[in-house]
Amino acid sequence: MRIILYLGKGGVGKTTISSASAVKAAREGKRTLILSTDIAHSLADALGRDLTDTPIEVEKNLFAAEVNILAEIRKNWAEFHDYFSSLLAQEGASEIVADELAIMPGMEEMVSLRHIWLAEKSGKYDVIIVDAAPTGETMRLLALPESYQWYASKIASWHLKTISFAYPLIQRLMPKKNIFRLMPEIGAHMRELHKTLQDPAITSFRIVLNPEQMVIKEALRAQTYLNLFGYTLDAAIINKIFPENSSDPYLQALVAQQKKYREMIFSCFYPTPVLTAMHREAEVIGADALADLAEEVFKGESPTKVFYHAQRTQEVQKENGKYLMKLYLPNVEIDRLQMNVKGDELLIEVNNFRKNIVLPSVLVGRKTEYAKYENGSLSVFFS
Ligand SMILES: Nc1ncnc2c1ncn2[C@@H]1O[C@H](COP(=O)(O)OP(=O)(O)OP(=O)(O)O)[C@@H](O)[C@H]1O
Numbered sequence: 001m002r003i004i005l006y007l008g009k010g011g012v013g014k015t016t017i018s019s020a021s022a023v024k025a026a027r028e029g030k031r032t033l034i035l036s037t038d039i040a041h042s043l044a045d046a047l048g049r050d051l052t053d054t055p056i057e058v059e060k061n062l063f064a065a066e067v068n069i070l071a072e073i074r075k076n077w078a079e080f081h082d083y084f085s086s087l088l089a090q091e092g093a094s095e096i097v098a099d100e101l102a103i104m105p106g107m108e109e110m111v112s113l114r115h116i117w118l119a120e121k122s123g124k125y126d127v128i129i130v131d132a133a134p135t136g137e138t139m140r141l142l143a144l145p146e147s148y149q150w151y152a153s154k155i156a157s158w159h160l161k162t163i164s165f166a167y168p169l170i171q172r173l174m175p176k177k178n179i180f181r182l183m184p185e186i187g188a189h190m191r192e193l194h195k196t197l198q199d200p201a202i203t204s205f206r207i208v209l210n211p212e213q214m215v216i217k218e219a220l221r222a223q224t225y226l227n228l229f230g231y232t233l234d235a236a237i238i239n240k241i242f243p244e245n246s247s248d249p250y251l252q253a254l255v256a257q258q259k260k261y262r263e264m265i266f267s268c269f270y271p272t273p274v275l276t277a278m279h280r281e282a283e284v285i286g287a288d289a290l291a292d293l294a295e296e297v298f299k300g301e302s303p304t305k306v307f308y309h310a311q312r313t314q315e316v317q318k319e320n321g322k323y324l325m326k327l328y329l330p331n332v333e334i335d336r337l338q339m340n341v342k343g344d345e346l347l348i349e350v351n352n353f354r355k356n357i358v359l360p361s362v363l364v365g366r367k368t369e370y371a372k373y374e375n376g377s378l379s380v381f382f383s
């Protein structure tokens with residue numbers, strides 16, 4: 001069983017690369033589900049087929065579904081939703097506003113996670129590929145299993161407080177079933193899924209990016225937080241690379257710029273493998289075009305392969321009251337090392353390669369004190 005999640009900034013090619021991977025996996029004979037959890041779906045466009053939230057077989061072994069998060073919340077989470085929207089309506093919000101507000105933060109992420117969990121539990125698939133929403137939202141999704149207990153207890157205590165001063169009202173509004181009974185059950189599912197997502201033999205996270213500055217920055221942030229949450233980044237995929245042999249001066253300038261960023265991506269993600277895909281002349285639509293793109297990205301390999309599973313590439317620890325960031329940089333002979341913090345970025349120059357790292361919030365604003373390289377890891381100490 002494999003779960004592969006593609007992350008990346010808006011428009012970089014997440015849907016395209018995930019569906020390409022799914023088509024290739026299915027054509028290798030693996031029962032494959034591609035699941036879009038993005039509210040703005042485009043999986044149907046990429047596959048050239050209409051999709052619903054029930055998986056349909058697009059071609060042999062390839063199943064696809066677009067989860068309609070909002071409809072799902074209305075249907076399956078009606079109890080939560082009714083309860084909170086009636087509370088909010090009592091507070092003076094119009095019914096429509098209350099309806100919107102009652103979709104609490106975390107609710108969408110919870111529904112997405114539940115779908116991954118259900119698909120995994122169904123035992124119907126060898127591979128589940130998730131076409132996720134752009135990075136920010138997906139990071140919230142991935143932080144959720146960890147924060148769920150906190151979240152659940154907040155809701156429960158809010159519920160208790162509300163009950164104590166408005167008991168009669170609540171009695172009238174309270175849905176038939178006790179929604180809070182569901183919380184521990186969901187909690188158990190979350191914990192189970194969390195374990196699965198943290199198991200590198202089962203789950204791979206891959207970042208899709210383009211050779212552009214803003215895109216790289218967001219990808220680096222995703223790398224930092226994946227590491228922090230204990231998820232394994234298995235590969236980065238540079239998509240939309242322009243061909244180098246163009247005679248068009250405008251394109252040549254872009255190519256030169258892309259080249260610089262491509263090199264940066266390789267050193268910033270080292271030792272995580274970096275795969276590449278050229279910018280095609282036309283949009284990549286339909287199973288055959290997708291299979292062709294997958295061939296370019298994965299060469300002779302299967303997209304379901306675990307591309308990297310050595311260890312976390314970054315770790316933040318606290319030692320004797322000091323924070324340190326440990327960076328896994330195997331096989332590097334360090335002759336020259338320079339470190340610099342700029343805003344929320346740590347710039348490291350080791351010999352002649354530069355590595356940019358987006359710092360987690362806990363380290364932003366701190367100064368670097370010293371660093372040491374031991375057993376393939378560079379530890380950077382912060383004051
Ligand atoms: N290698 C490529 N060559 C040419 N066009 C591409 C390539 N990769 C993706 N595209 C096109 O770029 C557009 C955006 O791609 P895609 O929808 O996969 O990005 P996304 O990251 O999923 O976007 P969103 O964040 O909006 O979901 C699509 O029209 C797609 O066909």
Ligand SMILES: [Mg+2]
Binds near residue numbers: 014015016131
């Ligand atoms: Mg998309």
